[in-house]
Amino acid sequence: MSIDTETEMTVRDALALALDQAMAADDRVLLMGEDLADQAGGVSGVTAGLSTKYGADRVLDTPISEAAIAGAAIGAALEGMLVVPEIMIMDFIGIAIDQIVNHAAKLRFMSGGRTTCPITVRTAVFGGLGSGATHSQSLEAWFMHIPGLKVIVPSTPRDAKGLLTAAIFDPDPCVFIETVLTYGARGLVPDDPSFSLPLGEADVKRPGKDATVVTYGRGVFDALTAADQLAGEGIDVEVLDLRTLVPLDTDKIIESVGKTKRAVVAHSATTFAGPGAEVAATIAEALFGELLAPVQRVGAAFTPIPSAQGLEAATLPSASSIADAVRRTLEGSHG
Amino acid sequence: MGERTPVRIPKLSLATSEAGLVEWLVADGATVTEGDALYVIETDKVETEVEAATSGVIRHGAEAGQMYPVGTEIATIEGTS
């Protein structure tokens, strides 16, 4: 008998649920990171209660040692543990990046498949909270660039739960990027403990026919707000949530933009050399003769992220800048 | 008739992708013994004598005074066994 019911919860709760259910389902799952254990329960509370429930030897509090956290996670994963190391704030991932890039991503290939590394690096983007440039960055592009890694950026609670579950049990190393500003977003999550979503499948969050906003993470919420605004102007926007950046669901991107003929790519990483550039090039290659407008990209300004509220807001994308970009695709178009 | 063993420009340094064949130290058709110095190569202004890996009759396959990519076959040694 399957469990069909759903419960409304926040993204934070959905992440906590995914971790709890994974640890209950499989003894191999091991969490490690700074301040994870009770009574801290993680800087954002995602791991609250887990060390009490599963023990301090399955929810490991570590020193401030990102290189060792990542490296130790990798070593344990080589022995078959399903390790979920946390890098508290994404800006700190530079200290761990050698292990992630040079070991986790490559050990399967370099060993000819003899050793594998099923880690899930959880990390969180703290942008939009006035924390300043070293505690605000969206660095997913760094990891998209490394063959051997999977890169996941969930938006809704349902996706957060389903994708984190999938990542934990995925045989490949995953970088799972949470966004603090979205932790409070509410939505329905299936109660079935085995609920999981396949990696590499984008999701149409809002169907539409006039333009596609391709986005992920925080951008999904902004795009949905923009879509509501634009609906009032008679513009029907499709919001395509990529969910995973690697594997990238290029089929879905091309299908959606092939239908609408207009695309805006939005993310909180910088526009310049951001993930949107890869998506835009993919769209251009596949749909060059069919597009009714050049692909628009909406991302962060090319500056370190300032702390003062107004300044910070000016550097980051918003529902408003996404809506403007959609309108630009409709200006002087031939459709 | 013995085995024909290729003589290739060695990779003598991490960053080297080509080397200059400075001069041959043995004539075309000469009989060489394993360990004999066959030719001089130059990389990054350092000259090195390259020895024979096997014994036999050497047949030149390339001219001195030129740069060759590492791994280029520049001669063969026909084994006398």
Place this chain on the structure above:
Amino acid sequence: MSMSTLDPKASPDQQQQMLEVMVLAKACDERLRKGIATGEFLTVYWPSRGQEAIAAGFAASLRSDDRLVTTYRGLHDLIGKGVSLVEILGEMLGRQAGACRGKGGTMHIADPSVGLMVSTGIVGAGIPVGVGLALAARAQKSDRVVAVSFGDGATNTGSFHEGANLAATWQLPLVLVCQNNGYAEMTPTVDTMHVEHIADRAAGYNMPGVTVDGNDPVEVYGALATAVNRARAGGGPTLVECVTYRFFGHFFGDQMTYIPPEELEAAKAADPVPRFADRLVEDGVITRARAEEIEERGRQRVEDALVEVLASPAPALDELDRDVYATSEGH
């Protein structure tokens, strides 16, 4: 049957085992260098010639299921841990017979079946991985021990300090083995740190640290056995500093202009491999004839392995589609 504690005094059998490992590593090195120097082999190589006694210590002190993490300068370690010559040479020469089917190369040889979990090309990066392997041993309720082999230069990296601290704080079954060969790449070790002995760094983590003559396999074995026993009994990690010397610089082809010639000559004159053979003969552990037989056998094993390796083809291009992800649909 595996003994739960090792006698730190090497038995005659263990001494002979260690000599065989040293001789084989030396023979493999010599054949490789000859091949590279003549253009017969096209490969990159970071020679461990001169450091064989440490690998011999691993061979005598580690169980088959104990783990070893090593580095790009790991030929001797691989032999000591029991990785086959065909797989080592095959991997270095880019053939399908190689440990990683040609995809890893010299620096990344792995054979988990004999406990060789990772060879890393990143200085210092093996220590945190070793910490994780030891963590898993404990989580899986195994009494296996993890050794991590690294150089003097690695002990200046952040990874070393983070890993050592974590291993000590969690009291993990880890043996940190520093092969101090006096040079970090092309810089004398004394110019890179303010401590006289690398083993002194262990005190900073409140872990035992010991310095031994890394060219004396009996002394190396004694220190490793003590450390392995301590780790296996739950007594936590040890830092074992083995003072040694490398005969061929950083990478094969290194002109070694930064090494005083008289220092190099003195090291070669004290070559640990023939010196250990002589000692075993003098001590009556083996006869001279047996020593010569071990030499000949080592050379022959290398040649036999090369026959198989050179007959093996280069990897097919479809290897590019394999092992990037678990399945080829990964991206």
